[in-house]
Amino acid sequence: MKPTRPRMQKGLDRKAQAYTASLPFDRRLYREDIEGSIAHARMLARQGIISEKDAELIVMGLVSIREEMEQGTFPFKEEMEDIHMNIEVRLAEKIGDAAGRLHTARSRNDQIALDMRLYLKRAITETVGRLRGFQKALLELAEANKSVVMPGYTHLQRAQPVLFTHHLLAYFEMAQRDVERFLDCLKRVDVLPLGSGALAGVPYPIDRDFLARELGFGWVSQNSIDAVSDRDFVAEYEAAACLAMMHLSRLVEELVLWSTEEFGLVEMDEAYATGSSIMPQKRNPDVAELARGKTGRVYGHLMAILTTLKGLPLAYNRDLQEDKEGLFDTIDTLHFTLEVLTGMVQTLKVDSARTRKAAEEGYILATDLADYLVKKGIPFRKAHGIVGEVVRYASESGKGLKELTLEEYRRSSNLFDKDVLNITLESSIASRDVPGGTAPEQVKKALARAREILKGDA
Ligand code: ARG
Secondary structure: OOOOOOOOOOOOOHHHHHHHOOHHHHHHHHHHHHHHHHHHHHHHHHOOOOOHHHHHHHHHHHHHHHHHHHHOOOOOOOOOOOHHHHHHHHHHHHHHHHHHHOOOOOOHHHHHHHHHHHHHHHHHHHHHHHHHHHHHHHHHHHHHOOOOEEEEEEOOEEEEEEEHHHHHHHHHHHHHHHHHHHHHHHHHHOEEOOOOOOOOOOOOOOOHHHHHHHHOOOEEOOOHHHHHHOOHHHHHHHHHHHHHHHHHHHHHHHHHHHOOOOOOOEEOOHHHOEOOOOOOOOOEOHHHHHHHHHHHHHHHHHHHHHHHHHOOOOOOOHHHHHHHHHHHHHHHHHHHHHHHHHHHHHOOEEOHHHHHHHHHOOOOOHHHHHHHHHHOOOOHHHHHHHHHHHHHHHHHOOOOHHHOOHHHHHOOOOOOOHHHHHOOHHHHHHHOOOOOOOOHHHHHHHHHHHHHHHHHHO
C-alpha cells in the first residue's frame, strides 16, 4: 500500500501515475524539502509535539538523505509521485517508525509552498548576482570607449549623434530596474507558508515564528487558505524575468544589426560567432539570436502560469503542480542567457572609425542647425522649416552639411553666420548638457553613478 492511498485498494493506473508524477522535475527541490523538514522536526520537538529523541532521529536521517542526494546515490522510487514522498519513504527505511511523526502538523500543500518559496529566494539572489555581473560588463565596455561617437537612431534612421557610452548605459539602466524588480519580488517570496496545513491551519501548538527564524523568512503568512493556494510569487518572478529577457533581447538585436557588413559598428568576438555549414565566409551571430529567441519561451511560461491560476477555486488544486517546470526553465534560461551575454559584452569590439563615419554621413546635425537659429531668436517650428530647406538643397547638390559654404547656408536664412561652420559632432554632443543627456560631463556623472551602484552592492 502507498502511504498516500490508505482508502484505496488498487494502485494508480500506470499511465495515470506517470501523468501525475512530479518527481522528474521536483527532485531539484530536495535541498529545500530537507531543510524545511529539519526545521519542522525541531519545532515539533521544542513544542513537545514529538519527543526530542524522535526529532534527533529524524534530523539525522534527513542529513544522511541529503548526503545521498548530493553523492547521487539516493535510491529514487519513480512510483512515489514526488520528491516529498521519496524522502519520507527513504526516511522510514533509515530510522523506522519515528519517520512517521515528521508529517505531524503538516501537509504536502504547505510543504510544497514552502519548498517553492525557499527555492525561489535562492534563485533571486543568484539572478540579481548575474544581473550585477552583466551590468559590470556593460560598465567596463562603456568606460573603455568613452570618446566613441556614434549615430543615435530613431525609427532606425540616424537621428542625432551620441556617445557610445551613453547608448550602452541605457542598457545599464534597464538592468538596474530589473534588479530592483527582482528585489521587490523577493519581499513577497519571503513569507513562510508552513503551518497552514492542508488549508485550514493545524490543530497543534506549533511555533511559526520559530520556523520563520530557522528558515530565514522575514514574514509569516496571514491566511492559511491563501498560503497554500497562492502562486503569485511564481508569476511575479516570471514577469520580472520577461522584462529582463526583453531588455537582453533588444541589446542582442542591436548587436546583430551592428555587426552586419551594412552597419559594421561592432565585432563580436569569434568565441561568440558561429560559422555556416555551406557559406565559408559567414560569421553568424547565433548566440545573440538564441538570446533573442529564448525570450519567446520565457514569455510563454508567464502566460502559462497566469492561465493555470486564473480559474482555480481555493485552496490547493493539483493544477498548481504545473508551476514548476515553467519557473525552473525561466530561471535556467535567464541565468544562462545572462552568463553568456556577459561574456559577449566583455569581448565586444567597437569600430570607432566606423561609428564616427556613420555619424558623419547623413544630415545628423540638422537639429543642431535648427537650435542654432532658435538661439538667434527664431521660433523652433520656423527654424525646423528653414533647416529642412538647407538639407533639401544639400542633398540635391549631393553634399553633406559639412561641405556647405556660408553663402549656401544664407540662401535659406541670413541669420546664418560664420559660426554655423563650427557645428560638429562634438559640439552637438557637448551641447546636450542636461541631466541624463549625452554631453561628456553628464556621461561622466552617469558612469560615476553606475560605479557607485555596483560598489554599493558588492
Ligand atoms: N507535487 C505536488 C505539487 O507540486 C505536491 C503537493 C501535492 N499535494 C497534494 N495534495 N497532492 O503541487
